[in-house]
Amino acid sequence: MKRALAAIGIAVVAAVVLSGCSVSIGSADPPVCRSQGRPGGPPMVLMAQSVPSASLIPCISLVPAGWSVQSFLARNNRADFRLKSDIAGARAVDIVLIHRCDVRGATQVPTDQPGTTRWERILSINTGYRGTRYYTFPGGCVRYEFKLKGPARAAPVNDVSLAVDFVTRTQVAAEVTRQSHGRLHLDP
Amino acid sequence: MTGKWWLATLLLLPLLWILLRVDSARVQIDVFDSAVANWFAGNRTPGVTGVAKTLNQAVGPFAFAALWYSTLLVCLVFRRFRHLLVYLAAVIVVDVTQATVQSVLHRPRPLGVSTLGPWNDYAHPSRVAAATCLGYVGLLYTAVPQGRFRQIGKWIATGAVLVLVVVRLYLNVDGLTDLAAGIVIGVAVPLLAFRVLCPNEVFPVVYRRGRSAHLDVTGARGEAICSALESQLGVIVESVEPFALAGSAGSTPLRVLVKGDPDTYLFAKLYAGTHLRADRWYKLGRTLMYGRLEAEARFMTVRQLVQYEDYALRLLKDAGINCPGSFGIVEITPEREYLLVTEFADGAHEISDADVGADLIDQGLRLVRQLWEAGLAHRDIKPSNLLVQNGRLVLIDPAFTEVRPTPWRQGVDLANMMLVLALFSDANSVYERAVQYFTFEEITEAFAATRGLTMPSQLRHMMRPRGRDLHAEFCRLLPPFRPIRIQRWTMRRIMLTIATVAVVGAIAIGGAATWLALGDVK
Numbered sequence: 015m016k017r018a019l020a021a022i023g024i025a026v027v028a029a030v031v032l033s034g035c036s037v038s039i040g041s042a043d044p045p046v047c048r049s050q051g052r053p054g055g056p057p058m059v060l061m062a063q064s065v066p067s068a069s070l071i072p073c074i075s076l077v078p079a080g081w082s083v084q085s086f087l088a089r090n091n092r093a094d095f096r097l098k099s100d101i102a103g104a105r106a107v108d109i110v111l112i113h114r115c116d117v118r119g120a121t122q123v124p125t126d127q128p129g130t131t132r133w134e135r136i137l138s139i140n141t142g143y144r145g146t147r148y149y150t151f152p153g154g155c156v157r158y159e160f161k162l163k164g165p166a167r168a169a170p171v172n173d174v175s176l177a178v179d180f181v182t183r184t185q186v187a188a189e190v191t192r193q194s195h196g197r198l199h200l201d202p
Numbered sequence: 203m204t205g206k207w208w209l210a211t212l213l214l215l216p217l218l219w220i221l222l223r224v225d226s227a228r229v230q231i232d233v234f235d236s237a238v239a240n241w242f243a244g245n246r247t248p249g250v251t252g253v254a255k256t257l258n259q260a261v262g263p264f265a266f267a268a269l270w271y272s273t274l275l276v277c278l279v280f281r282r283f284r285h286l287l288v289y290l291a292a293v294i295v296v297d298v299t300q301a302t303v304q305s306v307l308h309r310p311r312p313l314g315v316s317t318l319g320p321w322n323d324y325a326h327p328s329r330v331a332a333a334t335c336l337g338y339v340g341l342l343y344t345a346v347p348q349g350r351f352r353q354i355g356k357w358i359a360t361g362a363v364l365v366l367v368v369v370r371l372y373l374n375v376d377g378l379t380d381l382a383a384g385i386v387i388g389v390a391v392p393l394l395a396f397r398v399l400c401p402n403e404v405f406p407v408v409y410r411r412g413r414s415a416h417l418d419v420t421g422a423r424g425e426a427i428c429s430a431l432e433s434q435l436g437v438i439v440e441s442v443e444p445f446a447l448a449g450s451a452g453s454t455p456l457r458v459l460v461k462g463d464p465d466t467y468l469f470a471k472l473y474a475g476t477h478l479r480a481d482r483w484y485k486l487g488r489t490l491m492y493g494r495l496e497a498e499a500r501f502m503t504v505r506q507l508v509q510y511e512d513y514a515l516r517l518l519k520d521a522g523i524n525c526p527g528s529f530g531i532v533e534i535t536p537e538r539e540y541l542l543v544t545e546f547a548d549g550a551h552e553i554s555d556a557d558v559g560a561d562l563i564d565q566g567l568r569l570v571r572q573l574w575e576a577g578l579a580h581r582d583i584k585p586s587n588l589l590v591q592n593g594r595l596v597l598i599d600p601a602f603t604e605v606r607p608t609p610w611r612q613g614v615d616l617a618n619m620m621l622v623l624a625l626f627s628d629a630n631s632v633y634e635r636a637v638q639y640f641t642f643e644e645i646t647e648a649f650a651a652t653r654g655l656t657m658p659s660q661l662r663h664m665m666r667p668r669g670r671d672l673h674a675e676f677c678r679l680l681p682p683f684r685p686i687r688i689q690r691w692t693m694r695r696i697m698l699t700i701a702t703v704a705v706v707g708a709i710a711i712g713g714a715a716t717w718l719a720l721g722d723v724k
Contacts, residue, residue: 056308060324063311089322090375190313194229198236199314202243 044083045095047073053181054189057086061093062186062200065111068154070129071186072109075179081106097177102142102170103163109178115148115155125149127180130156143171149180156180205397212390215383222307222326232313235377239312242372251318254372257365258319265362269337276345282407284483285344287706288399290713292392296336299387300327312377319373328376328384334366335359335388343396347407404476416454417474419444426534427472427541431458434532435543440465452484452601453477457546467546469526473508474539481507490699492656508540514600515544521576523569525597547598550591554664558626560635565595566623567632567639570616579607583618584658585625610651610686616640617652621661621672629675642681649676650686 049055061071074083074095084098084105092112099106117133125132133148147158158178162170187200221227277286309326311317322329338359346352363385370376376384403417419427419442428439438461445457454472459465482500501507508531515528526544533540556562566588573580580587581602589596604611616636624632636645652673665672677683 056310056324059310059313060308063317066316087323090317090320193225194232197229197233202314202316 044077045071045073045086045093047075047179047181052189052192054186057088058181058186059190059200060088061111062183064088064090064093065113065154066201067113068111069152069183070127070149070154070156070180071183072111072149072156072178072180074177076177078173078177081173081177097174099162099170099173101164103161105161106163106170107161107174108157108159110157110159112155112157113153115150115157117148117150120146120148126175129182130180205393208386208390208393211386212394215386218379218383219303219307222309231379235312235379236314238371238378239315239374243315243374246372250372254369255319257369258373258375266334266337269334269341273337273340273344276341280409282344282405284405285396285400285407287709287713288395289340289344289392290709291399292340292395293336293713294709295395296332296387296391299391300329300332300384303327303383304329309377309380312374315374317374319370319375321375325377326380326383327387328370328380330370331363331366331376331381331384332388335363335385336392338363339389339392339396343392343400344407347409348402401476403474404480416444417472417476419454419456419472423534423539426539427456427470427532430532430534430541431460431470431543435529437461437468442470445469452481456541458543467548468529469544469546470532471508471511471542471544472534472539473504473542475504478504478507486698486702489695490702503537504540505537508542511601512542514603515542517576517578517603517605518597518600521572521578523572523576523597524594525600547589547591547596550589550596552585553588553590553595553622554585554626556590556626558623560631561593562590562595563623563627563632563635564638566619567636569595569597570619571639573615574612577606579604579611579615581607581611581615582658583615583622584660585622585664586660588622609647613644613648613651614656616644617648617673617676618657618661620645620648620676621652621657621665624672624675625661625664625668625670629672629679633676633679646680646683647686649673649680650683653685 045057045061046055047053047058049058058071058073061073062068077083080100082098084096086095087093092110094108094110096105097107097109098104115133117135120133120135123132123134127149130149130151133150134145135148136143136145138144142164143160143162145160147160149156158174160171160174183200190198190200222231273289274286277283277289304324304326307324307326309324311321311325338355342352342355342359346355367378367381367385370381371378417423424442427442431437431439437458440459440461442456442458445455454474454477456470456472458468458470460468478501485500501510512528512531515525518525519527526547529543529545531540531542553562570583580597580600581604582599587597587599589598620632620636633645640648657673
């Protein structure tokens with residue numbers, strides 16, 4: 015009995031120890047556009063801090079069936095999150111918020127997000143779909159890096175267009191001020 | 203004492219985390235952190251900003267890498283593998299804790315102030331503060347001996363961490379609350395890990411060879427020992443002093459002077475929790491290295507440990523073996539510290555200092571024969587456990603004595619006794635006397651079962667400088683034999699080996715990987 019308990023204990027310790035290897039990859043807490051019915055949850059505030067000049071912040075408005083948020087990481091000058099698809103692969107698309115994008119070689123197309131200019135660059139449609147979409151706006155840029163796998167090719171791109179939306183920096187700042195009863199402000 | 207303060211602070215951290223989950227409290231803390239950040243931002247100047255950025259981005263990562271590689275190097279060079287594993291385990295615990303807290307609290311940098319340096323992920327607790335403190339504590343507890351030097355090191359580390367705190371606040375890459383939480387985690391976790399799993403009393407950081415299991419017997423413990431001896435054994439203690447520390451690794455040996463006419467010495471061995479833990483690790487090591495030959499169950503309490511040695515001593519005495527008589531066990535602190543009190547072999551000296559002639563050789567061989575006939579194996583026959591008192595051989599330290607051992611284990615006792623005797627005489631003389639007490643087959647089997655691993659390390663170390671391969675000398679005197687394969691694999695040994703390799707490997711790889719992840723704290 016004691017040996018069995020010891021073996022279980024060792025297994026638990028080993029599991030805990032091994033799990034230590036997989037942390038620190040980045041929080042997978044999704045940057046949803048609305049938290050408790052209001053814009054500007056903690057991940058949105060962190061994204062706003064990461065690119066202080068950005069007037070728009072990308073976020074998840076809804077997660078289509080078969081999709082999930084795999085990771086979210088924010089640091090100074092860059093914030094990104096990754097969407098995973100059951101059909102299009104674990105690295106289907108990375109959404110990256112940065113200060114500026116290099117859109118050379120990309121084609122400007124009509125935008126579906128107010129206040130932005132949209133650019134598309136298609137790299138490959140032979141096996142799946144590889145391409146980059148840019149939304150440029152005052153003070154920032156959002157880049158969608160598609161690496162879609164499978165026979166559906168570019169079809170899941172529409173899912174991503176539905177899933178990702180933008181909130182304005184002003185909305186996030188207003189929510190910070192409201193929650194602190196006017197005592198805190200997002201920006202200096 | 204500082205350990206208790208850090209533990210208390212660590213236990214208070216969850217309270218802070220609960221407050222940070224309550225909106226009203228969180229806003230208050232946010233306002234406070236922002237006010238501190240604002241104060242620093244209001245005092246920014248181009249010159250100071252340049253210095254702060256340099257310290258944060260250039261000196262910080264360099265110091266971080268220096269701490270990590272120094273700790274690693276010291277542990278490997280001085281073979282402090284236990285320290286290293288404890289340290290790596292602490293690294294994992296710190297990283298898991300901070301990653302979990304970060305993902306639960308979602309705390310941003312202080313609001314309303316621009317940040318001037320690189321940062322990563324959520325702000326609470328500060329990864330940089332935790333990693334830096336972890337680095338300093340790790341280096342201090344693996345590389346710096348306890349005492350004045352470590353104290354100086356602590357002050358230097360405190361100064362360096364304070365500079366880091368000021369720089370991070372100035373650049374607004376961390377809030378004050380986040381830094382404080384990071385510091386508490388980064389200091390308290392490794393500190394407690396080292397104090398519990400690598401106590402200095404048992405595993406001291408020293409740069410000289412020596413035994414390390416000795417407790418301080420002055421002060422309150424010294425008074426408790428005297429008081430317990432007087433109340434439980436009825437003796438009046440004149441003095442208690444450490445004795446023959448070099449020969450003991452598993453307890454603190456003491457010489458006790460008691461009042462009488464004339465005053466008499468008693469010998470005592472002090473056992474505490476640290477010795478119990480050391481005994482467990484030692485037994486695990488023996489089981490892994492020697493297999494079934496040395497497989498044995500560990501003791502669960504200090505009381506069991508001391509009871510067993512007292513029992514073994516009485517068994518040897520009953521078997522007619524010349525060993526110190528036991529006066530019994532004295533309880534110093536229930537379940538924590540016990541004293542085994544025995545006769546003191548007055549005027550005795552190690553066999554290495556004696557003139558080993560035919561008489562002593564006979565005594566040694568007869569002693570083994572007595573052990574065999576009583577169904578016992580001493581399992582630690584080496585020069586420091588064989589004393590000579592007035593020409594009589596005295597066997598001491600029966601802590602590893604086994605009742606009804608395997609014939610191989612008994613054979614190993616014989617071979618080790620013959621090697622010890624030959625070390626201070628010669629193999630031919632010992633062999634000639636041995637055939638009077640043992641058959642050729644018994645002697646042959648003894649040497650067939652005895653190789654490097656089964657000889658006590660003291661015996662091996664004493665043979666080496668003399669340039670004598672006594673084992674080979676005996677083998678030449680014996681008929682040809684095939685060595686007995688003593689490395690037998692049992693299910694217990696297999697499971698223990700797998701578990702040990704898995705845990706040690708996981709801690710090493712996980713710790714190193716986590717540290718590398720921590721190292722990416724810009």
